[in-house]
Amino acid sequence: MSKTYNIAVLPGDGTGPEVTREATKVLDVAAEKFNFKLNYEEYDFGGERYLKTNEVLPVTAVENLRKHDSILLGAIGHPDVKPGILEKGILLKLRFELDQYINLRPVKLYPGVDTPLKDKGPEHIDFVVVRENTGDLYTGTGGVTLKDTPHEVAVQSAVYNRFQVDRALRYAFEYTRKRNKKNTLALCGKTNVLTYVYDLWDRAFNEMGDRDYMDITREYYHVDATCMWMVKNPEWFDVIVTGNMFGDIITDLGAMIQGGMGIAAGGNINPEGISMFEPIGGSAPKYTDKNVINPLAAICAGSMMLETLGEFDAATAIEKVVMEVTANRLKSLAAGRMGMGTDAVGDLVAEILASS
Numbered sequence: 001m002s003k004t005y006n007i008a009v010l011p012g013d014g015t016g017p018e019v020t021r022e023a024t025k026v027l028d029v030a031a032e033k034f035n036f037k038l039n040y041e042e043y044d045f046g047g048e049r050y051l052k053t054n055e056v057l058p059v060t061a062v063e064n065l066r067k068h069d070s071i072l073l074g075a076i077g078h079p080d081v082k083p084g085i086l087e088k089g090i091l092l093k094l095r096f097e098l099d100q101y102i103n104l105r106p107v108k109l110y111p112g113v114d115t116p117l118k119d120k121g122p123e124h125i126d127f128v129v130v131r132e133n134t135g136d137l138y139t140g141t142g143g144v145t146l147k148d149t150p151h152e153v154a155v156q157s158a159v160y161n162r163f164q165v166d167r168a169l170r171y172a173f174e175y176t177r178k179r180n181k182k183n184t185l186a187l188c189g190k191t192n193v194l195t196y197v198y199d200l201w202d203r204a205f206n207e208m209g210d211r212d213y214m215d216i217t218r219e220y221y222h223v224d225a226t227c228m229w230m231v232k233n234p235e236w237f238d239v240i241v242t243g244n245m246f247g248d249i250i251t252d253l254g255a256m257i258q259g260g261m262g263i264a265a266g267g268n269i270n271p272e273g274i275s276m277f278e279p280i281g282g283s284a285p286k287y288t289d290k291n292v293i294n295p296l297a298a299i300c301a302g303s304m305m306l307e308t309l310g311e312f313d314a315a316t317a318i319e320k321v322v323m324e325v326t327a328n329r330l331k332s333l334a335a336g337r338m339g340m341g342t343d344a345v346g347d348l349v350a351e352i353l354a355s356s
């Protein structure tokens, strides 16, 4: 009997609905070809809903999402809503409530894709960032005193406990071993300044490595140096593990060296629960409904979702088709310069997948 997966689809704002449409189009072809079933249920969470109802997330949202096997997200962010409301109220809330403690962000340059790095090709840019996704500056720990006075004080703290650090490190070590490329895990931190938080990470990293992962080579880079080497020698990296804030920053850099937001995908993963996959480019409001946005990042997010669900062959097949399309069929990955529309890119991937 074939397996059925229940997927919650959150198209969200801006170009989110356009790209999730193409992603589910491709996922349906993969399901047919590899003999499993996908049932989708759509949720309208996002800026439009908030502006109409004044409610960011319905109280039943998390409870309903828990009933699904996985979540596919388009984009959250609306130009008419003050920054922070939707991001904190939807995206971060779901990451926290569903305890998606890993943000997995592959940085891989596909064939035919332009990178701004001179003399670097797909053989140089292929690594994965394991970003811890529940702690750090993102916990909102802190506050303000003397607001609106010349002496206003604002504090926002980087918070980590050993449990959070250990589970992220465990995932990263296991991922590095399973990936089996260079078998090298780099910790990205700032032990020279953040002598509490990254000292905790550093000790936990080395203790776990010594105890359970002597087959994995360990490296350490400060976050500023990580940025430098990602540009100068990206081929050094295999898997990077880091805290939430540094992970946020270095993965935008990563997205740029792999060809931009049109191709960068990520997964908010709870290895024991429900995960959520997204193109990391945001809602790109100025391109909304113009049929110009690149759906490949959303399609890649779909492929990551299948991998996490255990449909490895289908996930690999989609990625192969994406590589074929970037190598031979698209003029550019940039919105409006692909040489075809959003829907046509989805059709093309679906068609090649069906006939491969």
Ligand code: IPM
Pocket (backbone or CB within 6 Å): 087, 088, 091, 092, 248, 280
């Ligand atoms: C990301 C985004 C989010 C983050 C924002 C929108 C809250 O930048 O997914 O990287 O900071 O994590």
Ligand code: MN
Pocket (backbone or CB within 6 Å): 248, 249, 252
């Ligand atoms: Mn970010």
